[in-house]
Amino acid sequence: ENLCCSYPCQNGGVCLTKGFNDYECDCTNTDFYGKHCEVPSFSKRIKLWLKPSPSTLHNLLVGNKWFWNIVNSIPFMRKFIMKRVYTIRADIIDSPPTYDNEHSYITLDANYNLSFFTRTLPPVPIECPTPMGVAGKTKLPDIDELVQKLFVREKFKPELRGTSALFSFFAQHFTHQFFKTDIKRGPQYQWGGHGVDMTHVYGKDKHDEHLLRSFKDGKLKFQTINNEDWPPLNKDVGVEMKYIMPVKEDSNFALGHSFFGNLPGLFMYATIWMREHNRVCDVMKKEHPDWDDERLFQTGKLILLGATIRIVVEEYIQQLSNYNFKLLFDPTLLFGEPFQYQNRVALEFNHLYHWHPLMPDDFNIGGTNYTIKDFLVNPRIVIKHGMATFVDSLSKQNAGSITVKNHGKYTLNVVKELMKHGRTLRLQSFNNYRKRFNLPPHKSFQELTGNKKLAKVLENFYGDIDAVEFYVGLITEKRRPKAVFGEAIVEMGAPYSLKGLMANPICSPKYWKPSTFGGEIGWEIVNTATLQKLFCQNLKEDCPIVSFKVPDFVEEQEKPLDGCDGDCQQHGGEL
Numbered sequence: 282e283n284l285c286c287s288y289p290c291q292n293g294g295v296c297l298t299k300g301f302n303d304y305e306c307d308c309t310n311t312d313f314y315g316k317h318c319e320v321p322s323f324s325k326r327i328k329l330w331l332k333p334s335p336s337t338l339h340n341l342l343v344g345n346k347w348f349w350n351i352v353n354s355i356p357f358m359r360k361f362i363m364k365r366v367y368t369i370r371a372d373i374i375d376s377p378p379t380y381d382n383e384h385s386y387i388t389l390d391a392n393y394n395l396s397f398f399t400r401t402l403p404p405v406p407i408e409c410p411t412p413m414g415v416a417g418k419t420k421l422p423d424i425d426e427l428v429q430k431l432f433v434r435e436k437f438k439p440e441l442r443g444t445s446a447l448f449s450f451f452a453q454h455f456t457h458q459f460f461k462t463d464i465k466r467g468p469q470y471q472w473g474g475h476g477v478d479m480t481h482v483y484g485k486d487k488h489d490e491h492l493l494r495s496f497k498d499g500k501l502k503f504q505t506i507n508n509e510d511w512p513p514l515n516k517d518v519g520v521e522m523k524y525i526m527p528v529k530e531d532s533n534f535a536l537g538h539s540f541f542g543n544l545p546g547l548f549m550y551a552t553i554w555m556r557e558h559n560r561v562c563d564v565m566k567k568e569h570p571d572w573d574d575e576r577l578f579q580t581g582k583l584i585l586l587g588a589t590i591r592i593v594v595e596e597y598i599q600q601l602s603n604y605n606f607k608l609l610f611d612p613t614l615l616f617g618e619p620f621q622y623q624n625r626v627a628l629e630f631n632h633l634y635h636w637h638p639l640m641p642d643d644f645n646i647g648g649t650n651y652t653i654k655d656f657l658v659n660p661r662i663v664i665k666h667g668m669a670t671f672v673d674s675l676s677k678q679n680a681g682s683i684t685v686k687n688h689g690k691y692t693l694n695v696v697k698e699l700m701k702h703g704r705t706l707r708l709q710s711f712n713n714y715r716k717r718f719n720l721p722p723h724k725s726f727q728e729l730t731g732n733k734k735l736a737k738v739l740e741n742f743y744g745d746i747d748a749v750e751f752y753v754g755l756i757t758e759k760r761r762p763k764a765v766f767g768e769a770i771v772e773m774g775a776p777y778s779l780k781g782l783m784a785n786p787i788c789s790p791k792y793w794k795p796s797t798f799g800g801e802i803g804w805e806i807v808n809t810a811t812l813q814k815l816f817c818q819n820l821k822e823d824c825p826i827v828s829f830k831v832p833d834f835v836e837e838q839e840k841p842l843d844g845c846d847g848d849c850q851q852h853g854g855e856l
């Protein structure tokens with residue numbers, strides 16, 4: 282039988298079977314040696330001894346406000362740290378990509394087949410005794426039971442860092458440009474461009490882009506309602522829009538992504554980015570009256586791309602990380618570093634980014650309460666209340682906490698699908714992924730969850746801690762103090778996230794200069810972009826509240842819960 286099923290090779294060593302009952306570990310380039318690549322080289326030993334643990338670093342970064350205020354105010358120190366964040370995170374990601382969803386070993390296909398999500402760890406070989414290799418039961422627990430016991434939200438649990446619903450929709454809107462599962466072909470297929478390519482604003486391909494453009498002054502098509510600019514109706518444009526329920530013609534708008542008509546929060550972002558593009562085109566036309574429509578359009582797109590990455594790093598990730606250290610978007614920090622400006626979206630990153638618990642069960646817009654049901658396929662709510670009221674209301678509403686038993690009932694089917702895909706594509710165990718991202722594997726269910734009752738439930742389901750599935754481990758893992766989610770989501774997702782952002786073409790030396798963005802004015806827009814300006818420069822009325830964090834939110838101490846021991850920060854969820 283395949284002795285590699287027990288994953289005997291450690292620290293990135295590659296297992297090779299030798300005949301039917303032997304194997305060897307290839308430790309090349311791992312800095313380890315020995316039969317299982319378990320012995321570190323001398324230099325590796327020193328590095329490991331010096332390296333602070335992720336938790337130590339986390340506590341350093343979310344604490345010591347006075348220290349970080351000093352560091353943040355000294356440019357060369359802030360840049361030094363940010364450079365390490367970039368380089369240490371990016372080095373964890375294989376570039377070029379190594380594995381795909383159809384081979385448990387490295388292939389050339391994995392590099393050239395752009396239709397697949399890439400894989401950071403290969404699938405569990407088919408011939409192994411259990412779905413996880415050798416650990417656990419021969420059959421994985423029933424998905425409906427797992428979802429019922431671990432994910433179903435009985436009582437809404439607010440995100441304890443004060444993350445707002447405006448953040449939730451930003452996350453959904455932004456990630457839909459590079460997480461595009463081609464479900465018709467299968468969960469391993471994707472139809473995206475493998476990066477931050479702004480297709481969620483400008484359309485999935487050139488054909489749709491041409492339908493969305495006005496071909497006047499570089500602008501996108503729009504219509505004016507109630508003295509505000511909104512996307513055009515799709516009857517006048519003809520892009521492919523997909524709705525989860527039938528939609529009236531006057532609610533069917535032409536947007537950059539086929540899914541965005543389903544939720545008003547997504548329609549809001551589609552609208553504001555369209556307005557921003559057209560505003561930037563006006564600015565560029567004044568600066569360059571000699572430029573034609575095409576040049577205005579292309580420059581507008583580059584400026585919005587730069588603004589997007591800046592907002593994501595300096596506001597969106599800042600909110601997610603809850604760091605006192607001020608994160609910085611500065612591509613020059615990587616100039617001269619061994620860094621490849623290429624990115625491939627990984628299946629595991631897609632699974633990591635399933636944060637449906639962020640979605641509240643209902644929305645209070647300008648005093649009117651809407652359930653999710655009222656909200657679905659109803660973009661006209663945004664027009665009715667007006668953009669200012671809508672963004673103000675979302676900024677003041679708490680998002681849900683990404684933890685156990687906090688998936689709203691409308692998201693349960695999505696999470697069941699995700700679990701099925703994880704099994705079809707034979708994702709390796711949560712612990713194998715922890716090791717792949719330099720985290721120690723959890724030795725017990727108690728250590729994973731930090732909660733006795735939850736540990737018991739998981740033990741009944743899986744039997745062996747090494748058989749816990751990827752997504753289940755991510756959600757049931759105990760959270761660190763003052764953190765939005767568990768250690769694993771951070772240590773695994775952060776590398777994909779930063780690689781995906783910093784490997785963007787505009788971050789490369791040939792692009793990253795004022796002339797790419799239309800000269801000093803455009804360069805200034807990219808270097809000073811904020812979420813606040815994105816909204817307020819595209820509203821006629823006074824600037825509303827625009828924030829990823831609910832204003833004057835008091836970080837309450839989580840109440841100790843039954844079944845959890847010692848520091849009960851971990852689960853806002855009684856079981």
Ligand SMILES: COc1ccc2c(c1)c(CC(=O)NCCCCNS(=O)(=O)c1cccc3c(N(C)C)cccc13)c(C)n2C(=O)c1ccc(Cl)cc1
Pocket residue numbers: 333338339362365366367369370598601602603633634764765770771772773774775776778779
């Ligand atoms: C916490 O919550 C979060 C939550 C999300 C986060 C982050 C932090 C981070 C920052 C990060 O990457 N956090 C970990 C690494 C920071 C510290 N490790 S370090 O840089 O390697 C380092 C190593 C050694 C010494 C260091 C040092 N010295 C001088 C002592 C100072 C500072 C850093 C040092 C990123 C990008 N997120 C994402 O975008 C993201 C997006 C989607 C998903 Cl699904 C998951 C994540």
